[in-house]
Amino acid sequence: MDTGTHLVMGFALGGLATLDPVIADSTVNFHAVLAATVIGSQIPDIDTVLKFKNNAVYIRNHRGVTHSVPAVLLWPILISIFIHLIVPEANFAHLWMWSFIAVFLHVFVDIFNAYGTQALRPFSSRWVALGVINTFDPYIFSIHVVGLFLWIEGANPGITFLVMYFIIFLYYLSRFYFQSKIRLSVLEIIPEAETIIIAPTMRYSHWRIAVTSKDTFYVGRGYKESVTILDTFKRKPVPNTPIFQAAKKDKNISAFLSFSPVYRWEVNERKDGYEVRFIDLRYRSNGHYPFVAVVNLNEDLTITGSYTGWIYNSDKLKKKLDVAPR
Template sequence: MDTGTHLVMGFTLGGLATLSPVVLNDPHLTNALLLTTIIGSQLPDSDTILKLRNNAKYLKHHRGITHSIPAVIGWTLALSIIMTLFNHRDHFGIFLFWSFIAVSVHVFVDLFNAYGTQALRPFSNRWIAFGIINTFDPFIFVLHLIGVPFVIFHFKAGPICILLYIFMVFYYAFRYRQKRIVIQTVYNKLPKAKHVYVSPSIKYTHYHIVASTDTHHYVGKIKQRNFTIHDEFKRIPLPVIEDVKAAFKDENVKSFLAFSPVYIWELIGHDDHKELRLIDLRYRTDTYYPFVAVVKFDYDHHIISSFTGWIFSEKKLQKKLKMD
C-alpha cells in the first residue's frame, strides 16, 4: 500500500488497542500505543532511503528483506523495547503485541497488490504478489480515514475501528472474487495462456493484463469485464552472446530480473555503441512501457553505462544513461 494508507491504518490499529480495558482506562498508555502502531505501520518501508543511493539498490531491496520474517521480528522487538523504556515499563507485553500487529499488518496488506513482497524470506526469495488491490485503493484509504477522528478524540474508537476492519475483510473478499472473474475472462479469450499477470488499477473495474502462452505475450486491459488486447509480442529467448553475458552481471539488470517476471528485450545497434533493453510488460501506459533496464555497450562488449527504473520518455532515458 502507499504511505498514506499505512499511516491511517496505524491510527485505526491504535483504535483497536483501546478494546482492552487496561488500555482504555489509561490515557497515557492509550496515546503511547497509538504512537506505537503509527510508527510500526511505517517501519517496513524504511528501505525507501535506498532511493538516495540508486534505483538498483532500491528495486532489489524494497519490500525485500525489510518485509521478511526476520525483519518483522526485529522491528517488533526494537519498537516495543523503545516504547516500553520511554513509557510503561510494566506493560512490555502490550507494546510487544501491538508492535507486532502494526508491523505484520503492513507486510500483510502489501502482499495484495501487484508489486508484492518477499515476506517468506529467508525460507524463500519468491515475490508474493496477489494482484488484488492497487497500491493506492481509495476505498481502503477513506475507510480508515473515517476512523482517524474517532481515535484522536477517544470517542468509541475500539468499536468503530473493529467495524472498519470487518468492512475491509469483506472488501478484500469482494476484490478476490473480482480477480477470479478477470482471470477467467482472459482464459476465455486466450485458452492457451499459461500465465496471467493481473495488475489492478485505481478503478476496481479496470485491470492491466499480461497473458503469456508458449509462443507469445499479450498485453491488454479489462474494463467492465471486456478484455481488449493492445500489444502482442513473440517470445524470443535472449541470445547467448557476450553482450548479454556481460549485462547479466550488471547490478541494474540483476535488480530488474529479480523483480520482473515477464518482459521482452531489444538489442539496438548505433554507430559507436549498442544498447540492450529489458522492458517489463506489466506497467503499460497508453503509449509506453515505463519500467525498464537498459545497458549501453561499446563494440568490445564493455559496459559504458546502465539504468533501471521508471522512465517515461526516450530523452529522459538517454539523460539517465549519460548521468550513470
C-alpha cells in the same frame, strides 16, 4: 501499500487498541500503544532509503529482508523496548502485542499488491504478490480517513475501527471475486495461457493484464468482467550472445531480471556500440511501457551507461544514461 495508507492504518490500529481494557483504562498505555502502532505501521518500509543509493539496490531489496519472518518478529521487540525506555510505566506486554499487530498487518497487506513482498524469507525468496489491491487504493485510504474523522468527532474508536475493518474485509473479498472473473475471461480468449498476471489499478473496475503463452506475450486491460487485448509480442528467449552476456553483467540489468517476471527485449546498434533494452510488460500506460532496464555498450562491449526504473520520455532516459556506470 503506500506510506500514507500505512500511516492512517497505524492511527486506526491505535484506536482499535482501545478495545483492550489495559489500553482503554490507562492514558499512559494508550499513548504508548498509539506511538507503537504508528511506528510499527511504517518501520518495515525503512528500506525505502535504499532508493537514495540507486534503483538497482532498491529493486533488489525493497520489501525483502525488512518484511521477512525474522523482521516481523524483531521489529515489535525493538519498538517496544524503545518506547518503554521513554515511557517505563507503560505495560510492556501489551505494547509488544500491538506493535506486533501493526508490523504484521503492514507486511500482510503488502502481499495483496502487485509488487508483493518476500514475506516468506528466509524459508523462500520468492515474491508473494496476490495482485488484488493497488499500492495506493483510494477506497481503503478513504475508509480510514472517515474512521479517523469519526473518532475526532467523538465516536468510540474501538467500535468504529472494528466496523471499518469488517467493511475493508468485504472489500478485499470483492476484489478477489472480480479478479477471478477477469482470469476466466482471459482463459476464454487465450486458452493456451501459461501465466496470467492480473494487476489492479486505482480504479475499482480496471485491471492491467500480462499473459504468457508458449510463443506469445499478450498485454491487455480488464474492465469489470471483460478483457481487451491491446498488444501482442512474439516470445523470444534472450540470446546467449556476447552482447547480452556483457549486458547481463550490469547491476541495473541484473536487478531488473531478478524482479520482472514478464518482459521483452530489444537490441539496437548505435554509432559507438549497442543499446540493450528490457521492457516490463506489466505496466502498460497510455500505450507506453515505462518500467525498463537499459544498458549502453561500446564496440568493445564495455558498459558506458545503464539505468533501470520508470521512464516516461526519452530525454530523461538520455540524462540517466549519460553517466558512467558505477
